[in-house]
Amino acid sequence: MSDVHDLFRRAADYAAQFHDTLDDRPVGPPASFDDLVQALGGPLADEEHGDADVISELIAAAEPGLVGSQTGRYFGFVFGSAMPAAVAADWVASAWDQNAFSVVTSPAAAAAEQVAAGWLAELLGLPDGGSCGFVTGAQGANTTALAAARQHVLARAGWDVGRDGLHGAPPIRVLAGVERHVTIDRSLRLLGLGTGALELVPANGQGRMRADALRDALAGGTGPVIVCAQAGNVNTGAVDPLNEIADACAAAGAWHHVDGAFGLWASASPRFRHLTVGCERADSWATDAHKWLNVPYDCGIVFCRHPQSHGDAMAVAASYLQRADGRSPSDWVPESSRRARGFAVWAALRSLGRNGVADLVDRCCDHARAFADLLGAEPGVEILNDVVLNQVLVRFDDDDETTREVVRRVQADGTCWLGGTDWQGRAAMRISVSSFRTTGTDVERSVGAILEAAAAVSGSLR
Amino acid sequence: MDPVKDLLGLTADYAAQFLGSLDERPVGASATVEELRAALGGPLPQHGLDQTQVVAELIEAAGPGIIAIPSGRFFGFVIGGALPAALAADWLTSTWDQNSAQIRPTPSAGVVEEVALAWLRELLQLPAGVSAGFVTGCQMAHVTALAAARHRILERVGWDLARDGLQGAPRIRVIVGEERHVTVDRALRHLGIGSAQIQSVPADGQGRMRVELLRDALEGGAGPTIVCAQVGNVNTGSCDDVTTIADAVEGTDAWLHVDGAFGLWAAASPRLRHLVAGIEHADSWATDAHKWLNVPYDSGIAFCADPEAHRAAMSVRASYLEQADTDAARDQMDWVPEFSRRARGFPIYAAIRALGSEGITAMVERCCGHATRFAELLGAEPGVEILNEVVVNQVLVRFGDDDALTEATVKGVQEDGTCWLSGTVWRGKAAMRISVSNWQTSDEDVERSAGAILEAAARGVGTVRAT
Numbered sequence: 001m002s003d004v005h006d007l008f009r010r011a012a013d014y015a016a017q018f019h020d021t022l023d024d025r026p027v028g029p030p031a032s033f034d035d036l037v038q039a040l041g042g043p044l045a046d047e048e049h050g051d052a053d054v055i056s057e058l059i060a061a062a063e064p065g066l067v068g069s070q071t072g073r074y075f076g077f078v079f080g081s082a083m084p085a086a087v088a089a090d091w092v093a094s095a096w097d098q099n100a101f102s103v104v105t106s107p108a109a110a111a112a113e114q115v116a117a118g119w120l121a122e123l124l125g126l127p128d129g130g131s132c133g134f135v136t137g138a139q140g141a142n143t144t145a146l147a148a149a150r151q152h153v154l155a156r157a158g159w160d161v162g163r164d165g166l167h168g169a170p171p172i173r174v175l176a177g178v179e180r181h182v183t184i185d186r187s188l189r190l191l192g193l194g195t196g197a198l199e200l201v202p203a204n205g206q207g208r209m210r211a212d213a214l215r216d217a218l219a220g221g222t223g224p225v226i227v228c229a230q231a232g233n234v235n236t237g238a239v240d241p242l243n244e245i246a247d248a249c250a251a252a253g254a255w256h257h258v259d260g261a262f263g264l265w266a267s268a269s270p271r272f273r274h275l276t277v278g279c280e281r282a283d284s285w286a287t288d289a290h291k292w293l294n295v296p297y298d299c300g301i302v303f304c305r306h307p308q309s310h311g312d313a314m315a316v317a318a319s320y321l322q323r324a325d326g327r328s329p330s331d332w333v334p335e336s337s338r339r340a341r342g343f344a345v346w347a348a349l350r351s352l353g354r355n356g357v358a359d360l361v362d363r364c365c366d367h368a369r370a371f372a373d374l375l376g377a378e379p380g381v382e383i384l385n386d387v388v389l390n391q392v393l394v395r396f397d398d399d400d401e402t403t404r405e406v407v408r409r410v411q412a413d414g415t416c417w418l419g420g421t422d423w424q425g426r427a428a429m430r431i432s433v434s435s436f437r438t439t440g441t442d443v444e445r446s447v448g449a450i451l452e453a454a455a456a457v458s459g460s461l462r
Numbered sequence: 463m464d465p466v467k468d469l470l471g472l473t474a475d476y477a478a479q480f481l482g483s484l485d486e487r488p489v490g491a492s493a494t495v496e497e498l499r500a501a502l503g504g505p506l507p508q509h510g511l512d513q514t515q516v517v518a519e520l521i522e523a524a525g526p527g528i529i530a531i532p533s534g535r536f537f538g539f540v541i542g543g544a545l546p547a548a549l550a551a552d553w554l555t556s557t558w559d560q561n562s563a564q565i566r567p568t569p570s571a572g573v574v575e576e577v578a579l580a581w582l583r584e585l586l587q588l589p590a591g592v593s594a595g596f597v598t599g600c601q602m603a604h605v606t607a608l609a610a611a612r613h614r615i616l617e618r619v620g621w622d623l624a625r626d627g628l629q630g631a632p633r634i635r636v637i638v639g640e641e642r643h644v645t646v647d648r649a650l651r652h653l654g655i656g657s658a659q660i661q662s663v664p665a666d667g668q669g670r671m672r673v674e675l676l677r678d679a680l681e682g683g684a685g686p687t688i689v690c691a692q693v694g695n696v697n698t699g700s701c702d703d704v705t706t707i708a709d710a711v712e713g714t715d716a717w718l719h720v721d722g723a724f725g726l727w728a729a730a731s732p733r734l735r736h737l738v739a740g741i742e743h744a745d746s747w748a749t750d751a752h753k754w755l756n757v758p759y760d761s762g763i764a765f766c767a768d769p770e771a772h773r774a775a776m777s778v779r780a781s782y783l784e785q786a787d788t789d790a791a792r793d794q795m796d797w798v799p800e801f802s803r804r805a806r807g808f809p810i811y812a813a814i815r816a817l818g819s820e821g822i823t824a825m826v827e828r829c830c831g832h833a834t835r836f837a838e839l840l841g842a843e844p845g846v847e848i849l850n851e852v853v854v855n856q857v858l859v860r861f862g863d864d865d866a867l868t869e870a871t872v873k874g875v876q877e878d879g880t881c882w883l884s885g886t887v888w889r890g891k892a893a894m895r896i897s898v899s900n901w902q903t904s905d906e907d908v909e910r911s912a913g914a915i916l917e918a919a920a921r922g923v924g925t926v927r928a929t
Contacts, residue, residue, distance in 0.1 A: 004546050005478035011550040012474035015557040016467035029569050033791070036573040044581040044814070048821040051547040054812050058551055062558075062808070065570030070559050076567060077783075079802075082559040084466050085513035088473040089520055090556040094758040095477035097532050097544045104884070105539065107491045108527030111498035112520075119506040136598060139801035147652060165656030166628035182780040183801055189775075190609060190799055192654025194627025234780075290802065296556040298804040313651075316644055334652055334799075336601035336645050337541075337752065339760040343524065346502065347516050356510040419567075 007051050014059060019084070022071045022437075026414030031064030039064075072437035073416035073446050078234065078262050078390075080288075081435040082296040089347030090296045093340045100134070100340040102328045110329050113342030119349050120301060123357060124287070125267045125280050131307035133314070133332030134341040137300035138261035141286030143187040144302040144314065144334060146226065148284055149255040150191055152309035153224035162312060166192045173221050175199050176228035177209030177240060181259055184228050205424070206386055207233035211244035218252040225254040231276050232263020235423050235430060237368075237389030239263050243278025256282040261300075262434060265292040266389060268354075269361040275388060284310075292361065292390075294436045295344040302332065364390045364433040367443050371431050374447045380458055384428050392431040393423050394450075397458045400427035405457045406450070415449035416442075469514050476521060477549075484533040488879025493526035501526075534903040535881035535911050540696065540724045540753050540856075543900040548757040551812030555805050562596075562805040563795040564783065571805035572794055578810045582763065585819055586749070587729045589742050593769035595776065595797030596806040599762035600723040603748030604649035605799060606764035606776065608688065610746060611717040612653055614771035615686035618715055624774070628654045637661045637679050638690045639671030639702060643721055646690050667889065668851055669695035673706040680714055687716040693738045694725020697888050697895060698849075699833075699856030701725050705740030712743075720744045723762075724899060727754040728854055730819070731826045737853060746772075754826060754855075756901040757809040764797070772797060829855045829898040832908050836896050839912040846919070849893050857896040858888050861919045865892035867926045874918030874925075881911035 001009070031039075039061035069079045082090075098106035100113065117132035135141050150172065154161045157170045172193060176184055178200045185195050199221075202213045209229060218225065227249050229240040242258065249256035258264070258279050264287040266272035267279065279285070283306060289299040304310040315331040330336055352360060368390045375394055376383040384393040396403045407420040407429050421430045429450070433443075493501070501523035511519075530536055532543040544552070558570075565572030579594040595606050612634065616623045621631045628634075634655055638646055640662045647657060661683070663675045671691065680687070689711050693701040704720060711718045720726070720741055726749040728734040729741065741747065745768055751761035766772035777796035795801055817825065833855045840859050841848040849858035861867045872885040872894050886895040894915070898908075 002478065002482060004481060005475070007546055007550055008474035008478045008553075009471065011553050012470040013467070015470050015553065016464060018557060019466050019470075020464065031569065033565070033569055033573070036569055037576070040570070040573050040811070041577045041580075044584050045818040046820050047818045049816055049818060051545075051550065051816055054547040054816045055550045055554070057815070058554065058808065058812055062554075062570035062574060065568075065573060066558050066560060067568050069561060069568075070557075077561070077802075079561055082556065083513070084469050085516045087556050087559075088469050088513070088517045091470075091473050091477065091553045092517065092521065094544065094549055094552040094556070095480055095532075096528050097549075097758050098528060099531065099539070099541055099752075099759055103495050105541075106527070106529055106531075107493065107495045108498055108524040111495050111502050111527060112524055114499060115503040118503070122506045136800045136804070137802045139799065143652075143799065150654075161654070161656060162651050163656045163658050165634075165650075165659050166654035167631060167633045167656075167659070169629050171629055182778050186778045186799075186801070188627075189624050190605070190653070192612075192623070192628035194623065194625050194629075196625045197627055288802070290561075296559050296804075297561055298800070298802060316648060334602065334605065334648075335598050335760070336648070337539075337599045337750070337760060339598070339758075343520060347520055350507060350511055350519065351513050351516045353507040353510040355508060 007055065010052060011055060022068065025068055025071065027068035027071055027073050027417040028411050028414050029065045029067050036065040067417060072435055072439055072442040074435060075416055075418040075431045075433060077419060078291050078432045078434050080291040080294050081437050083294045083348055083351060083436055085351035086295040086344045086348040090344040093343040098340040099337050101330045101337050106340060109340035109342060112346045113329050116342045116345040116349060121303065123268045123354060124264055126285060126303050127280055127305060131304045131310045131332050133302045135300045135302055135333050136298040137290065138259065138286045138288045139183045139186065140334065141300040141302035142183050142259055143190055145257050145284035145286050145304060146187050147191055147313040148304050148306065148310040149226045149257060151313040152306055153226060153255050157224050170223055172197055173199060173223060173225040174228065175201055175214060175217055175225065177201050177203045177230055179203040179207035179233055180228055180230055181234050184259060206238035207236050208238045209240040209245065211241045211248060214245060215248045218248055218254060225252060226257060227254045228257050228259060231258055231260035231279060232389060235391060235393055235421055236385035237263065237391030239266065239275045242276060246278045246281035257284045258282045260285055260287045262288060262291045263389060265361050269358040271362055272365060289345050292434050293348050295348045299341045299345060360436055364438065367433040367438050368392050370443050371447060375450065378451060384423055390433045394429040394431065395426060396454050402458050403427040403429060406454045409453035409456060410450055413449050413453060416446035469517065472514060473517060481532060484530050487530060489530040489533050489535055489882040490876055490879050491527045491529050498524065498527040529882065534900050534907040536900060537881055537883040537896045537898060539884065540897045540899050542753040542756045543902060544758040545756045545813050545816060545901055547816035548809040548813040551809040552758045555808045560805045561802045563802050564793045565791045571807060572792065574811045575794055575807035576792055578807045578814065581814050585730045585822060586726055587742065588747065588765055589767055592765045592767050593772045593797055595764045597762045597764055597798050598760040599752060600748050600750045601645045601649065602799060603762040603764035604645055604721065605652055607719050607746035607748050607766060608649050608653055609775040610766050610768060610772040611688045611719060613775040614768055615688065615715065615717050619686055632685050633659065634686045634688065635659055635661055635683055636688045636690065637663060637676065639663055639692055640665040641669035641695055642690055642692050643696050643723065646721060668700035669698045670700050671702045673703055673710060676707060677710045680710060680716065687714065688719060689716050690719045690721060693720060693722040693741065694854060697856065697858055697886055699725065699854035701737045704738065708740050708743035718744045720747045722747055722749045724750060724753045725854060727826050731823045733827060734830065734854065751810050754899050755810065755813050757813050761806050761810060825901050829903065832898040832903050833857050835908050836912060840915060843916060849888055855898045859894040859896065860891060861922065867922050868892040868894060870922035870925050871919045874921050875915055878914050878918055880914035
């Protein structure tokens with residue numbers, strides 16, 4: 001066996017062993033920050049160091065500072081895990097080391113992305129004939145989609161933003177729900193639009209944008225306008241009324257963008273598809289593959305109904321229309337040289353099939369429902385949201401401090417990991433189920449740990 | 463047998479076999495995009511498939527369209543390979559699947575970036591106290607650095623960019639060299655700065671910005687200004703005279719950005735460092751790790767001498783993130799346009815750890831030595847002209863002083879498969895472009911490739927005459 005083969009075998013054995021021990025590992029990182037700096041740091045070495053030693057040292061030093069987002073009991077943020085087939089495909093992508101810039105730099109990477117894009121559009125119920133780019137995540141997807149929107153609404157107003165920039169351009173109004181995700185604000189800022197361009201539309205108690213308020217807001221102004229709707233509020237999982245929003249956008253001639261980092265995946269399930277009805281009418285969509293599709297970090301996807309505007313906003317020298325060789329992966333993303341993200345997505349979709357994706361979505365939502373039922377049955381525990389998808393907000397003793405302390409104790413206990421949030425002015429525990437690995441047993445064990453933590457701090461639960 | 467162990471073991475075996483076969487297999491792809499689409503495509507599958515079979519199918523279907531980028535005889539673009547330690551660390555990155563947005567939720571991913579930042583700063587001889595963001599590549603490093611620039615120069619004239627955007631802001635002008643890389647223009651467009659706002663300064667025959675004309679440009683206009691210098695022209699490898707550029711910028715309120723996708727790595731070599739003298743005076747720098755550091759795709763780095771502007775241009779707060787106190791810890795997302803993202807620090811860490819500073823110096827110098835050797839071997843042949851001064855790792859070659867023959871030779875080399883390289887147009891003349899940036903390129907690779915190139919040129923003479 002060659003040295004390289006030996007190194008790769010060791011990495012594979014370690015990865016398999018890591019995978020096998022997930023169930024027994026604490027979900028939170030046990031090491032302190034200072035310990036990690038100590039273990040990983042030190043001066044830049046002069047001499048070379050054996051590859052196998054580098055990898056063993058990296059594992060020894062970094063492992064205590066890993067979070068168990070690969071376990072079935074990680075419920076923080078909306079992280080997702082990584083399915084073995086997708087991990088292996090991602091390894092192959094690294095070994096091939098393809099640069100997914102164009103069909104010249106990697107025909108295979110370009111073809112895999114195109115096939116995966118077609119499958120994804122079908123799975124998510126998006127229209128044919130659109131364009132699709134593979135980016136780092138929903139942040140990059142929102143930025144890309146909104147850059148296409150900027151291009152499109154300004155071109156309609158007779159302004160060439162590629163040539164003249166935004167300086168002196170007609171003002172663009174951006175309407176978004178008050179409970180939109182912060183990535184929207186951040187994308188606007190990067191694109192030079194400024195958060196002052198943002199007009200916030202009131203939301204209901206679940207964080208859903210109010211379509212009547214949107215109609216009023218649209219009527220209250222003129223000029224180029226972009227509406228950002230949301231499928232899957234990061235706290236409650238609520239989906240905006242996309243059909244009514246599409247009606248309002250159509251009437252006002254607005255660009256309709258949907259931020260569906262995880263919520264767009266409801267479309268892949270016959271049971272949950274009703275939540276996203278109307279989303280196919282939008283102009284652009286942003287979602288993540290590293291969340292609910294469970295491919296390794298990082299991978300997000302942007303879809304656009306208007307390839308011309310999408311390409312004009314992104315392609316190198318806007319020359320994509322002149323190309324004879326068809327789709328170039330870099331025409332649809334802000335990146336130039338980049339990783340071949342399509343391989344892992346292809347493998348995840350091939351491994352699950354349409355039924356498997358629907359089942360993954362259903363299972364996570366059922367687990368969220370079980371969390372709500374089990375926790376909500378306890379006195380002093382309140383579920384703050386309608387559990388429509390995979391998100392659960394829990395409050396203890398109707399008290400901010402108690403709730404925050406329960407979250408801290410659960411994190412310290414290590415059975416599972418979850419975070420806290422403020423939901424419409426009240427502290428809450430936030431549970432997000434988005435791993436293919438989560439089982440009924442994981443939910444029960446975690447509920448037990450949460451209730452134990454609660455009993456230790458809460459008067460009514462004691 | 464544990465199915466996951468089985469799957470990952472087979473993947474490791476395949477990867478070793480693939481990399482071991484590079485010496486024998488043709489460097490170019492053997493399938494067309496249409497064939498690949500057919501092999502990979504078909505309707506969205508209804509049912510799932512065993513994971514081992516999925517990966518086997520992927521390898522079988524995509525394999526013929528894989529360009530042997532990791533090969534020591536891949537000289538196209540400026541791409542670089544992947545050091546074994548970096549590749550293995552990249553596998554760990556996928557396996558661990560950490561979301562490197564914030565340091566508290568994923569501490570190892572955050573700490574490893576801090577360590578890599580300190581090491582890179584020292585290697586590339588950048589000033590103490592610079593901030594860094596780990597991004598997908600030099601394109602996004604430009605976006606990040608130029609966003610920091612945009613923030614700072616507008617703040618200096620009292621404009622709140624984050625709130626008020628660019629529409630009513632004072633007009634920004636960006637001064638670049640005529641031969642800058644296209645990613646600079648693309649980054650500016652992304653940021654809402656149009657091509658009409660870009661003022662191009664003529665370059666010399668090697669592609670270096672003519673600094674005396676930069677002075678004229680600076681004096682000939684006013685308002686918030688960004689100057690983009692370049693170390694490592696994508697064709698010739700030439701580096702702008704950053705010392706003199708920095709002198710010209712000093713005393714103005716302009717921001718100086720340096721595009722050093724690969725050229726910045728000259729700083730890691732005492733022998734080549736003179737080429738990038740003066741870079742320490744810049745305000746921001748963009749470079750790639752997936753090129754000359756030879757980590758797998760994708761990985762780039764934005765450095766900034768103005769951490770306050772850098773962070774102000776990138777960071778965001780949200781209640782569910784439970785962010786650390788701003789000054790107490792370095793949250794990775796505060797320095798990049800991304801939010802959730804891959805833990806890019808691990809492979810960089812492993813590459814630097816495996817090579818050490820001496821190994822990195824040796825790699826950079828070795829690649830430049832190979833480029834010089836290419837120029838010697840090819841330039842010695844009658845009718846073959848080397849168009850550039852070979853200062854780093856780039857060589858431009860022209861055959862028979864003829865566009866058609868040069869293009870035919872490039873095509874002939876691509877078809878032959880001994881090595882891979884591409885063509886370009888340099889100052890109006892077609893040229894073959896050789897870039898040496900792979901850690902494992904050997905003398906023998908250079909000899910074999912030079913032989914294949916000269917054979918293709920000889921064949922090309924026949925073809926071009928016949929047409």
